[in-house]
Amino acid sequence: MNRKRFLTYAFLAKYYFGHHLGRLLPSRRKPGGGLDKFLENYRADRIQALTPEERAALPDMQSCVSCGLCTSSCVLTAPPGNLTETPPIDPRAVAVSYSRAIPEFWSLRGVVERCKGCGLCEEVCPTDTPLLRMVRFIDDKSRESAPA
Numbered sequence: 001m002n003r004k005r006f007l008t009y010a011f012l013a014k015y016y017f018g019h020h021l022g023r024l025l026p027s028r029r030k031p032g033g034g035l036d037k038f039l040e041n042y043r044a045d046r047i048q049a050l051t052p053e054e055r056a057a058l059p060d061m062q063s064c065v066s067c068g069l070c071t072s073s074c075v076l077t078a079p080p081g082n083l084t085e086t087p088p089i090d091p092r093a094v095a096v097s098y099s100r101a102i103p104e105f106w107s108l109r110g111v112v113e114r115c116k117g118c119g120l121c122e123e124v125c126p127t128d129t130p131l132l133r134m135v136r137f138i139d140d141k142s143r144e145s146a147p148a
Contacts, residue, residue, distance in 0.1 A: 061129065062098045
């Protein structure tokens with residue numbers, strides 16, 4: 001084995017074992033450290049941290065195929081040709097938002113605040129997308145990211 005190869009393997013081994021040993025030791029995260037600085041830098045962009053539970057729930061909430069059945073069943077969706085003062089609610093917009101970046105959740109605040117929580121959209125959903133749970137999640141996140 002030549003010297004370069006040996007040093008390469010030694011370098012990789014050092015970081016491989018260091019990484020795994022570091023995960024076993026207590027956290028060395030300091031207040032004002034990496035995550036806190038990241039969140040502070042991007043607060044204006046309304047980027048927020050997700051808890052492990054929220055992150056684990058995201059795949060279940062990304063099952064929407066945008067079929068439109070939820071929109072047609074929503075009691076708050078205006079019929080075609082009906083001009084109202086407020087734009088109609090589109091539950092599909094809530095579901096599609098999960099395919100986008102989290103900072104865009106604040107833009108759906110008006111939709112989720114008007115949702116009555118009747119659950120008709122979930123009843124007709126062919127993919128069992130948890131729309132009411134998504135509405136509550138987006139409502140919480142949009143309130144957290146609201147400008148002070």
